[in-house]
Amino acid sequence: MSVMTLDESSRTNHSDGPWAVETHGLTKRFGDNVAVNDVELLVPRGCAFGYLGPNGAGKTTLIRVLLGLTRADAGTMSLLGYSVPRRRDQALARVGAIVDEPRFHGHLTGRQNLQILAAARERAARERIDASLERVGMAHRANDRVSKYSMGMRQRLGVAACLLGDPQLLILDEPMNGLDPAGMHEMRDMILSLVAEGRTVMLSSHLLDEVERTCDAVAIVDHGKVIRQGPIAELLAGAAMQVEVGCSSPERARSILADTPLGANIDVETSGLSIHLAAGTGRDAIAEINRRLVESGIEVYRLQEIQVSLESWFLEVTSRLGDTA
Amino acid sequence: MTSAAEGASSTSAALATRGGEVHDRRGSWFPTGAMIATRIMELRKRRGLMAALVVVNIGIPTIFLLIRLIAHAVAPKSYGPAGGYDIFTALVAGVMYVFGFIVAATLGCTAGSVDLTEGMFRHLVITGRSRLALYFARIPAGLAIIVPLVAAGFTIVCAVCVFAAPTKLDYQGVNNIPVGLSLTGFESWAANHPKEVVCGLPYRGPINYPCDINGKGQIRSSGVIVLPPGTTLQRVTPATLKADAVKIAKQDYADYSSYFLTPSTSLMVKSGLWIELEAIVGFIVGLGLASLMGQRTVPVVLMIVLEIVLTPIFSMNVIAHLINVQRGLVGLAMAHLDPGGLPHPFGGGGGGAGVARLVPESTTVTVCVIVAWLVGWTALGAWRMAKRDA
Numbered sequence: 001m002s003v004m005t006l007d008e009s010s011r012t013n014h015s016d017g018p019w020a021v022e023t024h025g026l027t028k029r030f031g032d033n034v035a036v037n038d039v040e041l042l043v044p045r046g047c048a049f050g051y052l053g054p055n056g057a058g059k060t061t062l063i064r065v066l067l068g069l070t071r072a073d074a075g076t077m078s079l080l081g082y083s084v085p086r087r088r089d090q091a092l093a094r095v096g097a098i099v100d101e102p103r104f105h106g107h108l109t110g111r112q113n114l115q116i117l118a119a120a121r122e123r124a125a126r127e128r129i130d131a132s133l134e135r136v137g138m139a140h141r142a143n144d145r146v147s148k149y150s151m152g153m154r155q156r157l158g159v160a161a162c163l164l165g166d167p168q169l170l171i172l173d174e175p176m177n178g179l180d181p182a183g184m185h186e187m188r189d190m191i192l193s194l195v196a197e198g199r200t201v202m203l204s205s206h207l208l209d210e211v212e213r214t215c216d217a218v219a220i221v222d223h224g225k226v227i228r229q230g231p232i233a234e235l236l237a238g239a240a241m242q243v244e245v246g247c248s249s250p251e252r253a254r255s256i257l258a259d260t261p262l263g264a265n266i267d268v269e270t271s272g273l274s275i276h277l278a279a280g281t282g283r284d285a286i287a288e289i290n291r292r293l294v295e296s297g298i299e300v301y302r303l304q305e306i307q308v309s310l311e312s313w314f315l316e317v318t319s320r321l322g323d324t325a
Numbered sequence: 326m327t328s329a330a331e332g333a334s335s336t337s338a339a340l341a342t343r344g345g346e347v348h349d350r351r352g353s354w355f356p357t358g359a360m361i362a363t364r365i366m367e368l369r370k371r372r373g374l375m376a377a378l379v380v381v382n383i384g385i386p387t388i389f390l391l392i393r394l395i396a397h398a399v400a401p402k403s404y405g406p407a408g409g410y411d412i413f414t415a416l417v418a419g420v421m422y423v424f425g426f427i428v429a430a431t432l433g434c435t436a437g438s439v440d441l442t443e444g445m446f447r448h449l450v451i452t453g454r455s456r457l458a459l460y461f462a463r464i465p466a467g468l469a470i471i472v473p474l475v476a477a478g479f480t481i482v483c484a485v486c487v488f489a490a491p492t493k494l495d496y497q498g499v500n501n502i503p504v505g506l507s508l509t510g511f512e513s514w515a516a517n518h519p520k521e522v523v524c525g526l527p528y529r530g531p532i533n534y535p536c537d538i539n540g541k542g543q544i545r546s547s548g549v550i551v552l553p554p555g556t557t558l559q560r561v562t563p564a565t566l567k568a569d570a571v572k573i574a575k576q577d578y579a580d581y582s583s584y585f586l587t588p589s590t591s592l593m594v595k596s597g598l599w600i601e602l603e604a605i606v607g608f609i610v611g612l613g614l615a616s617l618m619g620q621r622t623v624p625v626v627l628m629i630v631l632e633i634v635l636t637p638i639f640s641m642n643v644i645a646h647l648i649n650v651q652r653g654l655v656g657l658a659m660a661h662l663d664p665g666g667l668p669h670p671f672g673g674g675g676g677g678a679g680v681a682r683l684v685p686e687s688t689t690v691t692v693c694v695i696v697a698w699l700v701g702w703t704a705l706g707a708w709r710m711a712k713r714d715a
Contacts, residue, residue, distance in 0.1 A: 068715075088352075101444075103445070105445055117449065120454040
């Protein structure tokens with residue numbers, strides 16, 4: 001996996017190392033159910049990292065294990081280079097996290113809740129309360145009781161709580177939950193700005209489109225196991241390619257291409273063909289398709305490579321897993 | 326949310342320590358002052374709970390005394406003074422002791438469970454702060470609320486009972502007896518007031534003087550001695566009457582000597598410390614129990630049952646096979662520590678006489694039981710907090 005490096009000069013500390021999160025053989029069981037199954041995860045520093053998986057895949061459980069909210073049954077892990085749980089206090093001093101739905105004391109104001117959390121951190125955290133509220137756009141509601149907050153406002157307050165510790169690593173579990181489209185846009189901008197400051201953001205989400213727009217790298221988890229991980233561009237480069245062809249005589253074109261060694265799945269559509277090429281096929285194949293059709297006297301009006309989305313790739317790899325299971 | 330650029334610049338300005346390691350001993354078991362202060366704030370802002378604490382600890386005794394003050398001011402002949410020794414002992418042992426324990430336990434159960442039930446425990450654990458420190462921060466925070474509340478209610482009771490005390494001792498309906506006489510002095514006073522003593526004070530034994538007997542053979546002036554109809558009494562000489570009065574005074578002296586117009590300073594100090602200790606025990610046990618169970622309602626109910634059902638039953642009746650279990654009850658141990666001048670908290674007479682009816686227990690055992698409950702429940706609560714999934 002290629003690694004987005006941090007601004008090392010501004011982030012020099014005891015725990016220098018390429019990985020913000022590193023796990024080896026991490027396992028967590030609930031009775032017979034293996035929620036986290038021998039997970040090998042490497043989250044590079046200074047990037048936005050998406051942790052994707054279907055419901056019940058074990059995303060939240062992994063986050064809970066990483067943060068010491070529950071104990072692992074096997075494996076090793078480290079956060080920011082600190083071994084966890086042995087040096088958990090030092091690791092979490094520079095970690096901010098939201099796990100599940102952020103909940104607070106409803107009878108207190110947003111500011112008072114942050115005061116409680118800041119008191120459990122270092123002294124400087126108390127001076128960051130106003131800046132954190134300002135940053136998540138909650139300063140104007142900071143003195144209202146949390147019981148009056150909407151879900152989206154509580155989500156923002158959760159992010160503000162994360163920022164109290166000036167985190168090098170933020171772990172956000174479904175951060176877009178409860179946010180309206182504008183809120184999601186703002187959250188995405190904020191995550192990108194946090195990454196631009198040299199922080200690492202690891203987020204789990206079901207919203208693949210949002211993850212694709214926000215994250216530099218992802219890991220796909222299914223049945224508790226990480227099945228793919230790496231930079232999104234690299235992962236998608238290895239995905240199956242789709243080419244749409246606008247041409248005359250689509251049926252004839254299909255039979256011509258079916259005789260070639262391209263190994264493509266070809267669907268005939270009213271305006272032409274939809275061609276699915278196997279993963280790893282180079283772009284030369286597109287030129288080859290064009291050459292064969294033109295040489296056969298078929299008029300080619302349009303030839304377009306369809307960009308594979310993270311969503312389609314996600315469905316592809318998770319269904320592959322289902323096939324082999 | 327503000328724009329990324331704005332946010333980045335504003336936060337960066339505030340983040341002076343950015344990127345460095347944090348050396349704040351957050352793995353230590355000891356809570357910081359800020360943790361305790363914010364925990365106090367969190368509890369204090371629970372308006373319903375605070376209102377209940379104030380009503381029970383301060384409101385009930387204050388309203389009771391206020392009504393007595395008003396009644397005495399309006400009709401002094403019908404209603405006695407608001408304060409005095411009797412009122413003090415009744416309020417402290419009968420109200421403040423039991424209700425103080427219950428409200429302290431409720432506060433403890435709240436402090437021990439709300440972080441879990443309201444979802445804040447997870448946020449706190451993620452800070453990296455020791456879970457034990459998170460637990461221990463609740464103890465001084467809760468005590469900082471309950472101890473002053475109990476002290477405030479107790480101070481009001483003391484003030485009214487001292488400053489609105491009766492000026493004369495009303496002993497068994499005889500209301501002009503001097504206070505604080507020695508045995509000799511009491512006998513001497515009885516010899517000088519033989520009719521009041523013989524007809525007014527209780528006496529176990531034969532009596533010779535006919536105190537204004539009514540048609541049913543009852544002595545009207547005291548209502549203490551009931552003679553069967555047809556009983557004849559002999560008229561006695563003044564010397565015999567005096568002798569009878571002295572005899573009665575001698576028999577009643579132990580009881581008389583426990584009557585005072587006002588509670589003594591020593592009794593007030595001891596009583597104050599005693600009900601504060603009871604409140605502290607209630608809070609610590611409630612905190613540990615709620616932390617152990619992870620909820621508030623059931624622990625509160627259990628604490629109330631312990632205080633007003635189990636403790637009175639097991640403290641007043643010796644059950645041979647369960648004697649050591651009985652001695653392990655913190656309520657019994659606390660009852661053994663009550664100041665001598667107070668009636669027993671579960672009823673049954675005053676001072677030493679009441680204590681004598683308790684299941685016997687040495688002072689050493691008493692102290693050990695109280696310490697064991699405080700330490701044991703703290704350890705259980707802290708252990709559960711350290712091991713619990715957040």
